[in-house]
Amino acid sequence: MSIQVEKFLDQQNKQMKLLYKPVLYNHWMSATTGKKEWIEKHEKALIDYFVNFSDPEAFKTILSLKKDENLTQLQKRQLDDLYNKMVKNQLNKNEVSKTVELEKKISQKFTTYRPEFQGEAVTNNDLLDVLKNSDNHSERKEAWLSSKQIGKKIEKDILFLVRKRNADAKALGFDNYYQMCFETQELDIDVVFETFQKLVELSNEPFRKIKDEIDQELSDKFNMDADDLRPWHYVDPFFQEAPPVNGFDMDKFYKGKDLEQIVTDTFKSMGLDIVDILKKSDLYPRKDKNPFGFCTHIDREGDIRVLINLDESVFWSTALFHEIGHAAYFKYIDRSLPFILRFHSHTLTTEAIALFFGRMNKTWDWQKQFLGLKEEELNEVMPFAAKMLQRQMLVSARWMITFSFFERELYENPEQDLNKLWWQLVEKIQLVKPPEATHYPDWASKMHFSLAPASYQDYLLGELTASQLQNYIETTISTNLFKPEVGSYLVEQFFTHGASLHWNEKIKKATGEHLNPGYFIKQFFN
Template sequence: MAVEQFLQTQNEKIRELYRGITNASWKAQTTGDKEWAQKVGEAQTQFRTYFSDKELYETVTSYLKMDNLSALQKRQLEALQKTLRENQLPKDILKELSQLSAELNHMFNTYAPEVDGKKLSANDIRNILLNSDDVQERENAWKASKEVGQVVEGKLLTLVRKRNEAAKAVGFDNYHQMSFKNQELDREEIFSIFQKLIDDSDKAFRALKAELDEEIASKFNITVEEIRPWHYVDPFFQEAPASEETNLDPYFKNEDLNKLTADTFSAMGIPIDDLYAKSDLLPREGKNPTAFCTDMDREGDTRVLCNNEPNAYWMGTMLHEFGHAAYFKYLDRELPFILRSPAHTLTTEAIAMLFGKMTQNKEWLKTFLKLEDSKLDELAPALEKHEQLMMLIAGRWIITFVFFEKELYENPEQDLNGLWWKLVSEIQLVNPPEGRDLPDWAAKIHFTLAPVYYQNYLLGELTSAQLHHYINKQVSDQFFTPEVGQVLNEQFFKLGSKYHWNEKIERVTGEKLNPEYFSEAYCKIK
């Protein structure tokens, strides 16, 4: 069969399988019904079974050895090869992997911890950690947020071991190693970059965190040494708490988050408000309590799930998720279905993060929230300092997760609870609770829902910093303009996965991924 005819057949088959997964997954995430969770597992099994075909794998491998392939043909074949490689397993193992994953996702979506007989949602826990002055209430809420870890630990470790078996079956030491290969990431290079970020940010992070800890100690009338995880504003210390000066929640109390989001993207000539019709943006029992964006069909049906409340957190989340949505919406639909997706997870995260941070941005606050110049001038120094703390806390959290996940897959039989708190204390500088030996790490849904994904958040931040620097220096000193929107649309969104992710970054900014832009922006003492 000619390669072009072969690829056309594969594109049509993948389109069919892909839609089966996204439709079932959206129902599962928005209803919490176990029936849909099972259907997700069935759809994923169908997908993985199709790609377990050894003959198909050999055919793709042989085509890749041809000398006369076009660039588009080669990219499609490479994408097929990666998917095939990770699914060269017996059908019963593929089915078990899919079913385990679906069951775990259902457990996460439907588990609601109780404190004093009252069920707490993720928003309830977040509000307690943000606002409560009652230390016991905070501790109870924090511990409640971790309970799901004990519920899922057994099945999650089974899934980790099964994923490792799958990777070993196709020649890798473990699933983590295979995932980096399939994501076109050099594991040694990425971990080296992350270690350098720890080193480069050490003085600034320690200084800013010391200030934060002094404020927390004063607020709760304790010593710095007595601070524990529940004194911070989220269960994993992945966010910077707002001070009185930087708490923007009052400004959003009476705002329409949908309108602010739509206005932001419309100002840049990349409107997204048509995507609201099929999105699910308000909290409801049974639905996924977090937020995500999904491209349902790569034909324009892009949806966002949120659990919005009128505050700065959910405003930032809306801008983040609709950053993903804009990327999906404006992909070139003339591309083959296989390439009609972002060049890499990190490139779509870069766009999402670029927009998600705008709630701290002076230009955005003036243009869309209509804050007066005098108020912005008053807020600006504190917001700039808060953004640095926010980026350093987020960076340290991501690195903690990434370092732990590598160890998890390299040796799932080790003392994971102890390892978790060792990394948290060394990298995030958070004091562990005394005598605690529970799977707090397993309470983070990404170990289940998005394995070996988390590094892409920080790689996305590095790309975002580089892209923002390029736009500011080479395109426009004002961000929310049609000129900037055109650059993002034409040079970033439309190209899909036509090029390797690093080639794409180089084509847009003039150089491959360079962490120095992030370091310069956030890792220096100011």
């Protein structure tokens, strides 16, 4: 049997390697040029890649080989990975095409729809600008309502897609689509939601305190009672971002700084060389370039690139560190591993590293050593930076929990009054008072429910993992993060194993215990 397993896995690794690079390379070219030809090449390469995982004979072979009790750890992990990729692709091609067409239809509506505001068609960025800067109550309310118009336009499409996904999942033997996604991501749905419920309970008091501070600042700003605040008084339509701390501008300390050199020096201090990555990356904004940020490992053999739109600000500094964190993880995966396993063991593990590095520019040690702030400047900065980081962690954690609780219900019972459920969860978890009318499908205006399903929980699990890693480093390796031994620890205990370990076993190997939300709570809720 072992010869049969190795022969099959060798074939699968070669085939996957052949199809993988065109997907990521064409995606990179479409993101950096905006040209239609690269977008079309990427779509074709993606179709070819997924067709490879729809082979029913290969899937039968995997099911048979997984029964072998003498599999090595690497063989088992490869077969598990292939199973998780293939089980979702064993549907009739016509059914798959129907789902893809529904997703494309919704994506096109999100891309092309322009909400109406003050009698004119505007962009979402125009509406966000109003919410960030306007002091006019009626203008803010109109902008917020305009941001939700897309929800009404696509609500029926989304619900049709949810029912279709559920039907597809049931045809494959799962209870519903959401459950299928969790199982094929190696996530225990009950454990994840028990963890999130525990986070809600433990964060209730500190979050209420932070929320009261934010509401008091807003009530002073708008000269109104805090009880009268509504969703349009916050800077983000979903209250997923914390407003800036009043009276302080951190961006001023980034003016004239060479952020490429700063990020290079930061990682070098930890023994992590990223110079080769920066040389291949696309770091600055220009016409026809993707306006967001991501990291890609194009061939799983060292061609690692980062795309961001860097300027002299805290926001883009954080984005740079975040994406280079992803890149460092990819760079130091053991390349002697089979191609299938030269990847992160789960999205949450690479997010954990990206978030770990993305938090650094809020710390005293980093701002002193790498941003070059003087003692008096640090005394001015740190109270605001610490409060801003705590605010952001609390606000974003409660938002991600709200999203996840709702999404699970959406797939388990799409026939219920979803609009009512949405505002019940928002009010209970985020402490945001609903508008006068809650029958409108405000939830549907969030693109992730339709186009990035069952993924939001990974970000919060990544935050929990980042805190657990940081706690272990500071209590066991070094209280100063900017030491070579810290980089060595991350490489040897976390990066190098790639996907050869289950994500929770990787966390246990690196920290001595499985994922424990207590460290996140200790870091940000106390």
